[in-house]
Amino acid sequence: MSQSNNDSSFLEYMTIDRHYTFTPTTFTKRQVRPSEYTLRNDGTVAKSHFERERLENERDALIFIAENSSIPVPRVLEWSDIDGVGSLTVERIRGDSFSVVYDTLEPSDQAKLERNTLSYVEETLVPQLQSLRSTKMGQLAGIVIPPVRVSCLDDRPQWEARTSTTSRYVYCHNDITTNNIIVDPVTLTVNAIVDWEYSGFFPKEMEFPFWKKSQEESLEEEHCYKMIELLDAPGDPPVAQQPWAVSDFSFKSLWLMLSWIKIRSSRILSVIFSSLGFPNAFRA
Template identity: 25%
Template sequence: MRFADAIRWFFALPDPAVDRLAMTPIQLSNDAHRRKLRTPFGRAMIRYHILLESIPHRVRALVGILWRATAGRRIWIKRADFAETEIATMRYVANHTDIPVPRVWFSFKWGNCEYIVMDRITGITLFDALRGGYLQDGNKQDMIAGQLARHMAQLRSLAPPPSSSISSVLGGPVRCPRLFQDPLYGPTAPAPLTGPFKSEATMNLQLRHLHNLETCIPVVVAAHSTAHPLVLTHNDLVPRNIMVDHAIGKVVAIIDWEYAGWFPAHWEICMMINWEEQSVGLGWRGWISRILPRHELTYAQELEADASLLKALWVPEHHA
């Protein structure tokens, strides 16, 4: 063996006679792996590289364990795309109702992301409780549904702002995946801001993708010709955002208020049914009939109109 070949073999250096530019990334990776294995300490070298690559993951795992064992037992840090408005909504609800919401301590920005520091909520989501079969007891179901009904009644009792604008609690734009989706964001990205809408008619125009009302089917014409009062709407009131203590049948918190704002009174049920597919098999419609105020359950034509627009046009990509 020539000296140069011996050096290449010992240090796992590539063969200069091989045209590496013609090799694919996978071929290059396999070639490097084979060269390392042929060295006197090849297997040790590979184990060393694997160890180096695993260090960041091990550090993150260790930090996660330490966090959960200390401050993480009481504090939850949420990455938020609409932090200022979500914080304002939670504090508004906490100050004007008895609805349990996470207590916010502060928020901060790190890089391009915003974070909210709040109390960690004990318990599990209603989704997990239903999926896990933890609410077979009808009495506990009744207790949770009754509490949610009282919370929704309180939310609806709050007086709307004097204007007819559909907006956040701060009077600014809202974030709603049903009302606007920028094509650049893609289907799985957070919904960008939209509105505020100066009136329900403007919001309806956006839902129709700027089509004239006269060109729509009768149920849409009827629903979009009816004026509805503005109410404070969670806008994402689904089982994954309801925290419960299933052992005692108690609602411990309603979370994720980033989509909330002042919306027409029928909008909550439209989002709870037409936009929520994950909980269909968990009897969610039966829960809705027990949670929402009775008059909101009469919005059958609005529900049908929204479902038809969603099926025919999907989500608006232009502002009205």
Template identity: 35%
Template structure:
């Protein structure tokens, strides 16, 4: 395949035959589009998110068996943006599995178009993976400090919904009571093997770090995931649990 690039409000992505690169967007890139300055101001920790994900990939590769992209390199560009280069993982995210019949086992469920049966199979496999592999592996990683390596970025349902403070202090404890969390686990974070509909890789670790166990929230349904943003009472209680 040819190298191609695309972007969203958060980052710019470049896919090559063997690598996948994510980098933070610069102010100039934001200013080139409508409401660019507003979008730029509304997205905190642009470079820190990239660094946090790189450090998470290093930690997970060293201390877990969780399938993740291989970290190749990360650093800062001359324009101030931060980049993260990883190995490319072929597959389809769980959010897109139902776009066509994937023929698991060579058996086609329909004659074309969306396939809810494939989605059901993939969701069941993903649920099994999360409960038997991902969560047990993350539960082994514990710390007496919140965040990761001195940087704290709570999940999106905290920082994009209730509390927009520009900085979060590290909370310390006498015990290793904080567990490593993905922070943004949803169908888009799971790359599935299109032939077997099993989990091939877990991606998007920008919001990961050590937090109280109650922060280990996730969903395989996007409506349920977005509902996490609306439960403000629960979010406020969790925020109090990480304040020094």
């Protein structure tokens, strides 16, 4: 959810699991209170997995990214917990989402915005994220929260935090859509990347290129099932057996044995040819 807006006045609205508040200088995202729950037709509460954990992860991610990269992110101002309801307040970024700004521009400026954004994402944002590595898969707190495109097909309540003997997991935002790229409507450059709820250390293939594909493409079942396979894959893939391979010791032993046979054979042949009157026919 983009946290910027051209209207600087006070604004608030709510979704199934989040309450959002804008002021001229701040943006607050909090869990919904029990009194605000949305009920389904059957009377059950409409809730999603990891509602609290995702908000805590965004708080931790904003601090982590600010300390370990040059990627512009909102500065964390306050975290509160009142009666079990978490609330995160950050600075409000100037500008608006790529999607909103793009629709206000002339074709030539739209092309410029596309070039600037694509260049930043592919040459700065993603490389910096992928330079942050870990031997353990998952969010900074140690749990695994898969992105929405995975949970829409597999809503298991818990995922295994797989580990590797190498730092094969890279930091992924997991939701770099045009709604989460805040740009300056004047300079047409990127001001910040927002909404880090699903970010964490994952196989690099998890960073789906939303920035140049449609939302529909990102939800194709083939792609989503591939993401599930990546999450379930062992941290250290099994090494294929190579029955034809020999150890270094065995190879050296075999080489020495063949060399000895060649030398002995050469001497035997030399004796045989010499006895037949051809002393120079064979030389070891």
